[in-house]
Amino acid sequence: xxxxxxxxxxxxxxxxxxxxxxxxxxxxxxxxxxxxxxxxxxxxxxxxxxxxxxxxxxxxxxxxxxxxxxxxxxxxxxxxxxxxxxxxxxxxxxxxxxxxxxxxxxxxx
Numbered sequence: 001x002x003x004x005x006x007x008x009x010x011x012x013x014x015x016x017x018x019x020x021x022x023x024x025x026x027x028x029x030x031x032x033x034x035x036x037x038x039x040x041x042x043x044x045x046x047x048x049x050x051x052x053x054x055x056x057x058x059x060x061x062x063x064x065x066x067x068x069x070x071x072x073x074x075x076x077x078x079x080x081x082x083x084x085x086x087x088x089x090x091x092x093x094x095x096x097x098x099x100x101x102x103x104x105x106x107x108x109x
Contacts, residue, residue, distance in 0.1 A: 008097070015093040022089055026082060033078050039065065044075035 037044040038059040049059040 011097045015097050018089060018093055022086060026086075029082050029085070033081060036078055037075065042075055042078070044078070045072065047075075 034047075034049075036042055037047040038049055039047070039062040040059065043062055043065050045061055047061045048055060049057040055061065
């Protein structure tokens with residue numbers, strides 16, 4: 001039997017399941033990161049709590065607060081958090097999928 005072909009299929013199945021779980025978790029991550037961006041935490045510029053564009057919610061960006069609470073680099077890093085996680089998981093999954101050795105294969109000399 002072709003065990004390396006079977007391992008490729010198993011690895012592909014694991015990669016697809018990982019991507020499906022990641023897609024399901026992304027909204028949860030966005031909600032958690034939104035808590036960090038609101039005005040009682042980092043007060044990130046252009047943060048709109050309810051997404052209506054009116055900036056009328058108490059947790060929206062508040063320009064009257066002290067500028068010491070607003071760290072723009074931290075806000076940018078939080079905004080890039082989810083794409084970096086997605087890229088890292090995709091790169092690791094494809095690398096694992098393309099690796100020649102599976103967990104059950106032996107060295108052949």
